[in-house]
Amino acid sequence: MNRKEYVLSQFGLGPRWVRRGQTYPAALASAAAEKMPAVLPSSAEMTHTERLSPAMDPAQPASSQLQQALSADRPAYAYAERQAQALPLAESPYQAVQLSPAQPPARALPPMDWATLEAEVKGCTRCRLCETRTQAVFGRGNPKARWLVVGEAPGEQEDRQGLPFVGRAGQLLNNMLRAAGLDSDTDVYIANVIKCRPPANRNPSQDEIAACQPYLRQQIDHIQPSLILALGRFAAQTLLETTEPIGRLRGKVHHYASTPLIVSYHPAYLLRTQPDKAKAWQDLVFARREMAHLQGKP
Ligand code: SF4
Structure with missing residues (x-):
């Protein structure tokens, strides 16, 4: 095994790995093999893999559907992670961490060994x-x-x-x-x-x-x-x-x-x-x- 193959194997990429955007049909086949239950619909932001998923209900807010996807199905994380980045913070299921001055200060800890x-x-x-x-x-x-x-x-x-x-x-x-x-x-x-x-x-x-x-x-x-x-x-x-x-x-x-x-x-x-x-x-x-x-x- 050469260096490149070794590194790929350590990452679990192996022979099924395909470079994004390079071999689209192969990427689809790979994702299908994974039975990726992901999620969404017709968003231009979705990756090829995500397009394998059943469509979302356009009548429901994206954030609530993401919440459902997250709680129902951990593999939906892939889409949700990406989608959460596109949502306004107030809607994001990932509530970004804001250490604003308004946040209550943590109780101080004395220095310890x-x-x-x-x-x-x-x-x-x-x-x-x-x-x-x-x-x-x-x-x-x-x-x-x-x-x-x-x-x-x-x-x-x-x-x-x-x-x-x-x-x-x-x-x-x-x-x-x-x-x-x-x-x-x-x-x-x-x-x-x-x-x-x-x-x-x-x-x-x-x-x-x-x-x-x-x-x-x-x-x-x-x-x-x-x-x-x-x-x-x-x-x-x-x-x-x-x-x-x-x-x-x-x-x-x-x-x-x-x-x-x-x-x-x-x-x-x-x-x-x-x-x-x-x-x-x-x-x-x-x-x-x-x-x-x-x-x-x-
Ligand atoms: S170590 Fe203490 S402050 Fe940190 S998560 Fe646990 S209980 Fe909370």
Whole structure:
């Protein structure tokens, strides 16, 4: 297996992967094979894959149909993610994170050493998510790593195992990092914006984010990463305090405080949206280049 094939296999692209816009019939066949139940109708914004889906009811607001699609069928995420970006914020089922001055400030946390911080998170009751979690998920990896990967919130498996990015999304993340020459145990630290699972994987509310943010801030202060990789719109918007859609945030070097930050897709989203895996690989290559630049390498 050559290098290219190896990288593609790590991303799960394999022989079924087709470049978007290049082989349309093959892309349709591939999506059909996946039985992608996606969603929508005749929107010019829809991808070829999405056009496979049954039509939406034009009499209903798009936002409510998206909500239904999300709750009824997780693979509909692919369309919903894209569509949510096109909706006005007030309608979006993804309610962009707005850290405006109007948001109640989080109760301050005293500076803690790493072990105390972890213990504090494990026993935290600062927001209502403590009532429904199995356990809080602090993070995994090397707390002295140069790379910090930040995701959204624990899902069912993470809540059960007490570790971030386990299950299929975690496997994909590990494979992506490995393909980029990074060991997920030694070269990176992985954490989430929110430490406890929101019930039924709903989006965290703004007060929950505000309550939990001091933990991530202190984690970043301890780790002092050279580069942060924010995975998914939720992590990116929270760390950058913006409402910009992920498509506009990718491909640039942002900063969290003074730490360079690069945005890419969340692995859970990539599991449902094969074509965007190639974009995620571009993001990782971009991040590797930026890290080499930061280390003074050519
Ligand atoms: S989500 Fe964060 S703030 Fe809320 S209980 Fe869990 S650790 Fe505490």
